[in-house]
Each structure stands twice: as structure tokens, then as C-alpha cells.
Amino acid sequence: MASRQQDISDARAPTESLLAPVDNSLRPPTGAPNQLLTEQDVEERLAKTIEPPDGGWGWVIVFCSFGLHVILDGITYSFGVIFVALLEDFQGGKGDTAWILSIFVGVTLGTGPLASALVNRYSCRTVSIVGAVIGAVGFIISPYAPAMWYLYISFGVIGGIGFGLVYLPAIVIVSYYFEKRRALATGLACCGSGFGTFIFAPLSAYFIEEFGWKQTCFLLAGIILQCCVLGALLRPLPLVDNTETLEAVNQTQQNGKLSGETQGDKPKPSGSHVRSKVSLNIASISSLNNQHVTGHQLKQHIPLHRKDVFYSGSLHNIPLYTQNKADYITSNMSLVHSLHQVKTPQTNTKQPATCFEQLTDSFKSLIDFSLLADWGFLLFLLSNIFTNLGFNAPFIFLPDRGIEYGLEPKAAAFLLSIIGIGNTIGRIMFGYLADNKYIRPYRLYLYSTGLVITGLCTAFSSFPSHQMQIAYAALFGFFIGGYVSLTAIILVDLLGVDKLTSSFGLTLLVQGVFVLIGPPIAGWLYDATASYTWSFASIGGSIAISGFMLYFLPLLSRLQHKRITKHDTDMGVRIGVHSKQEIEDEEVNLKDSSAKESDNKS
Numbered sequence: 001m002a003s004r005q006q007d008i009s010d011a012r013a014p015t016e017s018l019l020a021p022v023d024n025s026l027r028p029p030t031g032a033p034n035q036l037l038t039e040q041d042v043e044e045r046l047a048k049t050i051e052p053p054d055g056g057w058g059w060v061i062v063f064c065s066f067g068l069h070v071i072l073d074g075i076t077y078s079f080g081v082i083f084v085a086l087l088e089d090f091q092g093g094k095g096d097t098a099w100i101l102s103i104f105v106g107v108t109l110g111t112g113p114l115a116s117a118l119v120n121r122y123s124c125r126t127v128s129i130v131g132a133v134i135g136a137v138g139f140i141i142s143p144y145a146p147a148m149w150y151l152y153i154s155f156g157v158i159g160g161i162g163f164g165l166v167y168l169p170a171i172v173i174v175s176y177y178f179e180k181r182r183a184l185a186t187g188l189a190c191c192g193s194g195f196g197t198f199i200f201a202p203l204s205a206y207f208i209e210e211f212g213w214k215q216t217c218f219l220l221a222g223i224i225l226q227c228c229v230l231g232a233l234l235r236p237l238p239l240v241d242n243t244e245t246l247e248a249v250n251q252t253q254q255n256g257k258l259s260g261e262t263q264g265d266k267p268k269p270s271g272s273h274v275r276s277k278v279s280l281n282i283a284s285i286s287s288l289n290n291q292h293v294t295g296h297q298l299k300q301h302i303p304l305h306r307k308d309v310f311y312s313g314s315l316h317n318i319p320l321y322t323q324n325k326a327d328y329i330t331s332n333m334s335l336v337h338s339l340h341q342v343k344t345p346q347t348n349t350k351q352p353a354t355c356f357e358q359l360t361d362s363f364k365s366l367i368d369f370s371l372l373a374d375w376g377f378l379l380f381l382l383s384n385i386f387t388n389l390g391f392n393a394p395f396i397f398l399p400d401r402g403i404e405y406g407l408e409p410k411a412a413a414f415l416l417s418i419i420g421i422g423n424t425i426g427r428i429m430f431g432y433l434a435d436n437k438y439i440r441p442y443r444l445y446l447y448s449t450g451l452v453i454t455g456l457c458t459a460f461s462s463f464p465s466h467q468m469q470i471a472y473a474a475l476f477g478f479f480i481g482g483y484v485s486l487t488a489i490i491l492v493d494l495l496g497v498d499k500l501t502s503s504f505g506l507t508l509l510v511q512g513v514f515v516l517i518g519p520p521i522a523g524w525l526y527d528a529t530a531s532y533t534w535s536f537a538s539i540g541g542s543i544a545i546s547g548f549m550l551y552f553l554p555l556l557s558r559l560q561h562k563r564i565t566k567h568d569t570d571m572g573v574r575i576g577v578h579s580k581q582e583i584e585d586e587e588v589n590l591k592d593s594s595a596k597e598s599d600n601k602s
Contacts, residue, residue: 057235058177058185064230065189068128068170071227072163074196075220076105077420080399081204081413085213087400092148095523098396100148102519103156104163105392109512111164112505113366124169128231131169132224135162139221143214166227171310173234182311187431187485194427194481197420201399205413310488310504311497318497319569366505376494376557376575377503379549381510386546387451387483388511389518390539394458394476395419396519398469401532405464415469419477426481434489444575447490448550450482455544462533493574494553518542 079101086097118127138159145151170189178185207216371377395416402412430450434443454476461472491503522535529535554575564573 053237054178054180058174060233061173061177062185062189064233065170065174066192066195067230068166068227069190069192070196070199071223072167072170072196073193074198074200074420075204075224076101076108076163077193077197077395078200078204078413078416079104080396080416081201081208082213082216083396084400084403084409084412085208085216086148086151089213090148093523093527094397094400095520095525095527096148098393098519098523100151100155101392101396102516103152104160106512106516107157107160108164108167109508109515111161112168112508112512114161115165115168116366118165119169119172123234123236124173125231125234125236128166128169128234129228131162131165131167132227132231133162134165135159135227136221136224138162139217139224142217162224166231169231169234175311176237183431183435187428190427190485191424193484194420194422194424194477197423197477198417199420201413201416201420202410205410209409310500311492318492366501367509368499368502368506371495371499371503371506374495374557375560376553379553379556380490380494381507383448383451383546383550384507384510385514386542386549388515389521390455390458390542391480391483391518392515393519393522393535393539397522397526397532397535398473401462401536402469404532405466405469407466407469411466415473418470418473422474422477423481423484426478427485429478430482431485434486441574443486444490444493444550444553447482447486448547450479450486451547451550452544453547454479454483455540455542455547457540458543459537459540461536461540490575494557496573 083097083101086092086100087094090097115127115131118130135158138154138157138161141158142151142154145154174185174189175182204216204220207219211219372381398415398419399409399412402415403409407415430446433439433446439446457472457475457479461468461476463469487507488500488504491507492500495503518539522539525535525538526532557575
């Protein structure tokens with residue numbers, strides 16, 4: 001048994017990569033693109049799979065993702081500079097003008113299910129290029145706005161959809177090229193966010209001073225189109241021939257045991273069978289052999305059916321990954337689920353799913369409302385509501401407040417650059433601390449304390465001194481960087497990596513809704529009081545409350561008496577975990593319950 005686990009743990013590529021696009025030689029014959037494949041056809045296509053390189057072209061992917069974050073987040077978080085110009089041009093209220101970025105960010109987050117369905121059906125490369133074009137179109141038509149409502153549609157809706165279609169591929173593609181070095185790779189890629197804010201704030205200020213906000217929109221549209229170049233480099237992973245793996249699988253299906261195990265007096269198979277390059281989900285392949293699959297379905301790339309795709313931390317923090325890598329892979333991939341099929345009433349045969357059906361399936365995988373039964377997750381969502389009521393407001397109002405305090409427009413815009421510098425440092429530092437073995441058990445408190453400090457700094461930031469504004473911008477950027485970088489990690493600590501995709505999808509939904517209404521509320525407070533003091537006090541209070549309530553999350557999880565099994569802890573659950581003996585007792589109870597259910601059915 002020990003040798004069996006050792007052999008399996010050497011597997012290298014994830015199961016879902018079996019569904020990556022294949023070359024023309026693997027397509028069905030011309031004229032019958034969707035003809036049903038036999039078991040032999042399925043096995044021939046499964047014989048070629050993907051191996052994550054953990055380097056090589058993966059570093060090009062990291063560079064491209066970094067560049068996409070620079071452009072996307074740089075333009076988004078430097079909107080405060082354009083905000084000042086729009087106030088002067090349209091003479092609108094600060095609350096009404098703030099709707100532009102609120103709609104933009106809300107639509108960007110809300111595009112997640114659509115972007116995931118398109119990425120699953122086509123590829124990260126195609127979706128990012130199309131998204132860049134749509135985003136550029138939104139900026140190109142914005143200068144022709146006759147009134148504020150026009151910008152809600154052109155910049156907010158059209159631009160937001162385009163950015164959402166680029167943003168999701170930029171995140172998930174890195175996870176597919178890296179396993180061992182994923183924490184490093186995702187950290188480097190996401191640092192583009194702070195770097196972009198640092199660059200685009202003064203750049204936008206310069207463009208507006210020289211050309212006006214309308215010409216600036218054209219210039220930014222040209223920069224957005226550079227995402228097409230970066231997106232074109234997001235190529236699929238190279239195919240690897242794994243015919244030997246299939247032979248081992250076939251022997252498994254015939255003998256009922258893994259190759260590599262001795263059976264009576266039978267000789268042990270050669271190491272080439274058991275030390276294959278890819279770990280296959282045996283159960284999934286067995287299920288495939290019992291159904292007909294079309295060539296079109298097999299050549300689809302289904303990235304978001306990998307349950308750890310949003311996990312930015314080190315996989316070595318997941319106990320099952322370190323104990324038995326093959327078991328971890330097969331637990332987090334679903335080969336059969338990703339083969340979208342429908343039966344036609346006329347022929348009763350299975351056909352490839354339509355784009356709408358894939359969109360529905362992607363929405364279901366991203367949004368699992370059954371998780372709302374978990375009290376701890378409900379509290380986490382409530383915390384995110386308060387966080388996102390205030391998260392984007394400083395990026396919008398800080399330059400305008402700086403000008404009111406007597407700063408030059410360029411100096412006021414540079415406050416956003418300082419936020420970008422602090423954000424970059426904060427993401428790196430919080431990511432490092434979260435992986436530290438001494439701090440790892442307490443990273444929920446690291447996360448919540450960062451939010452409390454961010455909120456308090458914001459609430460008491462209304463000092464007209466230039467030095468105090470610089471200090472606030474640096475602190476806000478640093479601690480809010482921890483919120484961004486640790487959100488997915490805290491979700492894994494709470495629910496496990498196997499529930500990350502669905503819990504993260506619900507979290508993004510909540511963020512998209514409440515980031516939509518937060519900045520306008522702060523703007524209306526200014527319109528009512530003619531001062532930013534109460535606006536920033538409300539913003540800061542909301543963020544501080546969001547962090548403070550998370551201190552009670554472990555207690556709430558325990559009060560619910562939630563069943564935490566060994567599988568949960570193997571998948572990374574830490575919050576609310578009971579003693580080892582309680583977990584073992586829970587395992588016995590679950591087995592007894594399952595046995596009773598089986599007896600009742602029989």
C-alpha cells in the first residue's frame with residue numbers, strides 16, 4: 001500500500017486538463033463534427049493530456065497576467081482623477097457622478113458567470129481578446145456623452161463587461177500553469193494591480209491636463225487594446241502523450257486494482273505504468289466508458305471545473321495535497337461533470353450543450369446557495385457587505401478631497417499612486433505572513449485586523465495636512481492589500497478548497513452588488529454636508545465593522561455544531577475545527593448513518 005501511495009503521489013497534471021483543446025488530428029472526421037465517439041475514440045483522445053510546467057512558458061503567462069492587471073486595475077483605481085474632470089464638465093453632484101465607477105466595478109464583478117462560461121467553451125485567449133475590444137469600445141464612445149446617464153452605459157456597463165471578460169482569464173490562467181510555485185506566480189501577477197495604480201494615476205492626470213478628459217478616454221482605449229496582445233499570448237498548455245497511463249487505467253478497469261499492486265502470484269507491472277506523467281480520475285474514466293461522447297465535447301477546455309482555480313496560496317497548505325497528491329487531484333476535478341451533454345427528444349442521443357446551457361452550468365458551479373446554511377459563511381458574506389460599501393470610495397474621492405485641502409491636481413492624483421505602492425507591498429507581506437507556519441493558524445485574525453486598521457485610518461483621515469494625506473494613502477493601500485490577497489485563503493480555511501469556487505462566486509456576487517451602492521452613498525453625504533468628513537467617517541466605520549465582526553467567526557462556527565470531518569480538514573478547513581478525537585467520532589457517526597440508510601433502502 002505504501003508503494004501504491006508513493007506511485008500515485010508522483011502524478012503531475014490535474015485531471016481537468018484532459019479536456020484541453022486538442023489538435024486537428026484528434027477531431028472527428030470532416031463533415032461530422034459532432035458524431036458520437038466510440039469507447040476507442042474516447043481513449044485515443046484521453047491518451048493526450050496536459051502537464052503544468054511550473055515554469056517555462058508559464059513565466060510568460062505570469063508576465064501577461066501582470067500586464068493585464070496593470071492595465072485593468074490601473075485604469076479602474078485611477079478613476080478618481082477622471083472623476084474630478086467629470087465634476088467640472090457636467091456640474092453634477094458627487095453622488096451621481098460616483099455612480100459611473102460604481103456601475104463599472106459592479107458590472108465587472110457581475111460578469112464572472114458569463115466570463116467563466118465563455119472561458120469554458122472557448123479559451124482564456126479568445127475571451128480576453130474579445131473583452132479587450134469591448135472595453136475599448138466603451139471608452140471610445142464615452143467622449144460623445146451628452147449627459148451623465150450616457151456614461152453609466154458606455155463607461156459603466158459596456159466598459160465593465162469588457163474588463164470582466166479580461167479579468168477572469170488573467171486570474172485563472174496562472175493557476176493552470178503552476179502547481180508547486182502557484183503562490184509565487186499568482187503573487188507576482190497580482191502585484192500588477194498596485195503597480196498599475198502607481199502608473200496610471202499620474203499618467204491620467206497628465207493626459208487630462210494636456211488633452212482633456214475626452215481625449216484621455218481615446219488614449220486609454222488605445223492602451224486597453226494592448227490587452228489583445230497580452231491575451232494572444234495566453235496559449236493553452238502543450239499536449240503530452242500519456243498512452244502508458246491509459247494502459248494502466250485499462251488494466252485497472254479489468255483487474256479492479258491499481259497497476260503497481262501485486263495480485264496473488266501475478267508479477268508487478270513495470271514502473272512506466274505507475275509512474276505516469278498524469279494522475280487520472282479512474283472513476284470518471286470508467287463512467288466515460290459507459291456513455292457516448294462527441295468529439296466536440298472532448299476538445300473543449302473546461303478551466304473553471306477545477307475547484308482550486310481561485311486559490312492563490314500555496315497548495316502545500318492543503319493537507320491532502322501534501323499527503324496524497326493524486327487523491328487531492330481526483331477530489332478536486334470532475335471529468336464527467338465537465339462534458340456538457342443533452343438528450344434530444346427525437347433521437348434520445350446526447351448532443352453538445354449550447355452556450356446558454358454552459359452559462360447555466362457555470363452559474364451553478366459559481367453560485368451554490370446551499371452554502372448559506374453555514375453560519376460562518378453567512379457572517380463572512382455580511383462582513384464583505386460592509387467592506388465593499390467602503391472599499392472603492394477612497395479611490396474615487398481622495399484626489400478631489402486633496403484638491404479641496406489645497407493640493408495641486410498632480411499632487412492630489414499622486415495620492416492614488418501612493419495607495420498603489422502600499423497595495424503592492426501589502427499583498428506581498430500579507431501573503432508571506434499567511435504562509436508562515438507560526439502565523440498560519442491565526443490568519444483569520446490577520447485578515448480581520450487588517451480591515452479594522454483600514455477602517456479606523458479611513459474614518460480619522462480628514463486632516464488637511466499634505467503629510468497626513470500621504471500617510472493615510474500608504475496605510476490604506478497596505479492594509480487593503482491584505483483584504484484582497486487573503487479573501488480566497490480565508491474561504492478555504494472556512495469551507496475547504498473543494499467548496500472554494502462556489503463560495504468565491506457568492507462572495508463576488510455580494511461584492512458586486514454592494515460596491516455598486518457604497519460610493520454614491522458617500523457622495524450624497526458630501527452633497528448634503530459640503531464636507532468629506534462624514535463621507536470618510538462612514539466609509540471607515542463600515543470597513544472597521546466588517547473586520548471586527550470576523551473575530552466572532554470561529555465562535556459562531558462552533559455554536560452551529562457543524563459537522564467537520566477528516567475530509568474537511570484534509571481539504572484545508574481550519575476555522576471551527578474541533579479536536580482530533582471529535583473529528584474521528586464524527587467520522588464514525590457518518591459511517592453508521594450511511595450504513596443505516598443503505599439498510600433501509602435494501
